[in-house]
Amino acid sequence: MKKYIVLVITFLFASAGLSFANTNFRFNESVLPYNGGLLISNYGTENHTPKENEIRGNIVYYKNKKVKQFIPADGILNLPTAMAIYKNKLYICNRKNIVVYNLNNKKISGIIGFDTDVKTLNDIVLSGDELFVTSTDTDSVYKINLKAKNLKPEKWLEIPSPNGISVYENTIYIASIPADYKNITSENVVYVVKDRKTPVAQKLNMTPGLYDGIATSADGQKVYVSDWHTASVISIDTDTGAEQPVFMQKGLTPADIAINGQKLYIPDMFNHRVIVFDLKSGKTNIIQ
Numbered sequence: 001m002k003k004y005i006v007l008v009i010t011f012l013f014a015s016a017g018l019s020f021a022n023t024n025f026r027f028n029e030s031v032l033p034y035n036g037g038l039l040i041s042n043y044g045t046e047n048h049t050p051k052e053n054e055i056r057g058n059i060v061y062y063k064n065k066k067v068k069q070f071i072p073a074d075g076i077l078n079l080p081t082a083m084a085i086y087k088n089k090l091y092i093c094n095r096k097n098i099v100v101y102n103l104n105n106k107k108i109s110g111i112i113g114f115d116t117d118v119k120t121l122n123d124i125v126l127s128g129d130e131l132f133v134t135s136t137d138t139d140s141v142y143k144i145n146l147k148a149k150n151l152k153p154e155k156w157l158e159i160p161s162p163n164g165i166s167v168y169e170n171t172i173y174i175a176s177i178p179a180d181y182k183n184i185t186s187e188n189v190v191y192v193v194k195d196r197k198t199p200v201a202q203k204l205n206m207t208p209g210l211y212d213g214i215a216t217s218a219d220g221q222k223v224y225v226s227d228w229h230t231a232s233v234i235s236i237d238t239d240t241g242a243e244q245p246v247f248m249q250k251g252l253t254p255a256d257i258a259i260n261g262q263k264l265y266i267p268d269m270f271n272h273r274v275i276v277f278d279l280k281s282g283k284t285n286i287i288q
Contacts, residue, residue: 030256037063164214175211226254
């Protein structure tokens with residue numbers, strides 16, 4: 001959930017010249033490669049931050065240039081953000097909890113609750129048999145053992161307002177965003193936890209930003225991070241911490257990104273579209 005975006009919404013809509021008409025998305029926050037296509041979460045509302053009684057969230061599926069409803073607004077999804085899949089179940093961050101769907105029939109198979117002070121679950125990643133979930137407002141990352149009989153979140157690590165999270169083998173990367181989503185501090189960088197079994201967070205890069213989504217390359221040599229402050233996606237060398245711009249566009253509102261091979265998927269949240277950027281050729285396609 002991106003609270004700070006209220007500060008720039010009027011400008012972004014005007015500069016982008018886009019409207020809600022003829023679009024498959026309404027504030028699409030996250031993407032997840034799945035079965036040769038792409039799952040895309042949407043708030044489904046006319047407002048960028050739905051009220052808690054607005055249950056219009058949905059998941060669509062894009063494949064072969066077609067967009068179809070995957071999980072329609074069903075009275076459960078209020079603020080669907082990041083997603084993860086484990087043993088034919090889809091786990092969706094949904095403001096204060098995680099909603100679990102059975103992919104065989106697309107019906108709800110459970111809801112995972114969190115501590116009462118958790119208000120903003122932002123991102124989720126699977127590592128082995130464990131889910132790692134960022135709670136931005138409580139400066140916490142939670143761990144869920146999916147092999148346990150009772151799926152109970154346990155606090156795994158404290159880190160300044162964590163947002164995006166990604167994994168490579170036993171290493172976990174976490175992007176920090178300002179607690180108020182606007183005033184950047186020196187703590188709002190990308191962190192690395194080199195061993196998830198003994199978590200200790202270290203700064204990976206030194207440039208603070210309004211970091212949102214994060215994705216790791218297949219070889220683990222780079223992490224890609226979306227930054228609202230610069231309207232861009234940057235890459236960070238996982239050995240040296242060196243930064244390099246990858247994709248930048250005026251008015252870009254880059255949320256929870258994903259990578260699959262040479263394709264970088266960027267949810268352009270306020271412009272209600274997904275940008276597909278080919279890291280090898282530099283070509284761009286638009287899903288909307």
